Amino acid sequence: MSILTWTYITVGLSFALYIGVAIWSRASSTSSFYVAGRGVPAFANGMATAADWMSAASFISMAGLISFMGYQGGIYLMGWTGGYVLLALLLAPYLRKFGRYTVPEFVGDRYDSQFARVVAVFCAIFISFTYVAGQMRGVGVVFSRFLEVPVDTGVLIGVGLVFVYAVVGGMRGITYTQVAQYCVLIVAFMIPAVAISHQLTGNWIPQFGFGATISDGPNAGRYLLETLDAIQRDLGLPEYTAAWVGGKKSMVDVFAITLALMVGTAGLPHVIVRFYTVRNAAAARWSAVWALLFIGILYTTAPAVASFARVNLIQTLNGREYSEVPEWFNSWERTGLIAFNDKNHDGIITMDGDPAINELDVDPDIIVLANPEIAGLPNWVIALVAAGGLAAALSTAAGLLLVISSSISHDLLKSFLWKDLNEKQELLAARISAAFAVVVAGYFGIHPPGYVAQVVAFAFGLAAASFFPVLVLGVFDKRTNREGAVSGMLVGIVFTASYIIYFKLVAPGADASQWWFGISPEGIGSIGMLMNFVTTIVVSRVTKPPASELQNMVDEMRLPTEGPAVG
């Protein structure tokens, strides 16, 4: 059967599964719409968190980026997993114990400030919209390559599907659909990785194959990474495993970006909210263990895939006659994501570190999607990867849309504009806001703002510089008060946003020598976070301590018992 037929089968079956799961587990109350009735077992929540967290970026783009960045691709690997340690130790158990529906609600209640809550709502909505636009775009790209429909039609199909299960299913529906999506995406990621690892190194486990020797060909018996370093050197490119070489990021910047990604992860509302859905604080800790296990499976495989793909890509294409390229090359050429520009008119593809000689441009995004084809795996594997990419994008989109809808219906409508909303009306409002958010997200998917990649730095930087410090201090420092939290958030947001806007939009041509302390806009969230911490602590110390009721509330939050201690 052809790739197209297989893709229709795998994508059709997986979509039918998601809709079935969503209908079976649909929400019927505000508690089940916002937090799945707080009855999700830790194991299932771990899987749902993994799918919620691993987006189109993790599934489709990350291995490709690492493939081109080599050692420095580790910023994503360490940054996007290390945040779970912070979540598990500093936030998840306490926020769960506090027992609210949204992150802004925690901020508002802990600091007894509606203003702080509003600031938090706008951050949550901004971060989530930024993110969701990228997911919708990912859905469109997968559809256009594998199902041969225009990107816009792909986005509309994705919007329709998310509409069904986010609007009808709420958090409960989303949770169990995410469990199904995790299973689809991890199988889709692992099968080609295992097959290629075995093909190249004779080792079935990619995490080990990556450090093993090559089994066939001219380099047989030589370590894979050593070979890759040598191949890169021959092309005039930096060695794959080398850390600090010309043209790459500086150590300070790698440090700052990794920290910003970790802290940003721990401050992302759609991730935090997942821990609200379990039974108690202990279950929140165990959820983090399961989540990191399920995420770690993909994250330890991705760098292996990256190095396998790099070796295969160079060995397959470098020095080959253009007229003899494999079929996958032509099908990706049509998407514009791979391009051959025969500069010396010899009809042979030349790869080189010198851009004036190099004739092949490869978009990192195709590495994971084209990897099975490059390795010559069967058509059904290629189709499965398409279903996996869609699962990753849709599960993350649904989690983000829920944050947007609960921010609107619960934090803005119910607590400000329309306080006497009853439960049934609030549920309706939540569904309408979810529907509205889906439509807006779809619009951004079809008409992506030209700066999607730039605004992603914003999402993490803002999460790191706004939420993380006030959440952590809200639990660990009883002395932190309203004045401290509000000024800390404002300082963090204003500083981080101005730095990113300046270097990304106002003066995009500015080079690294103008960065403060050598830190790029991607990493500046870590400085914003430190400024927020310092401001919050200092301002809290020079103003009145929080009321004793609030301090008692913090004491209560620190205990892992089920409800308020009543006796």
Added chain:
Amino acid sequence: MTEAVKPTKPTAPTAPTAPTDEQKRASAYWRSNLRLMAALLTVWFAVPFGLGIVFVEPLNQFQLGGFPLGFWFAQQGSIYVFFVLVLVYAVRMRSLDRRYNYE
């Protein structure tokens, strides 16, 4: 939402008095939690930022199978360490919860 934490009136509205047994138990529990967290967070910081970034070049002089060691910490080892940290935290906190009778 009966289980949510609500602001409660202080139990002893009079001037500060000696802490009750209940308060002593809570603060002993919290101190043990903080000690455990401090140890785990030190490792959380030292492994990726120390071994994976700052000392990556000296460590790359050593090989772990086919991996330069620093490279391995940046792309594999840190993730394994993170998993062990959250696992240790969940297990140790479960026994702390039991010891202080907070299940």
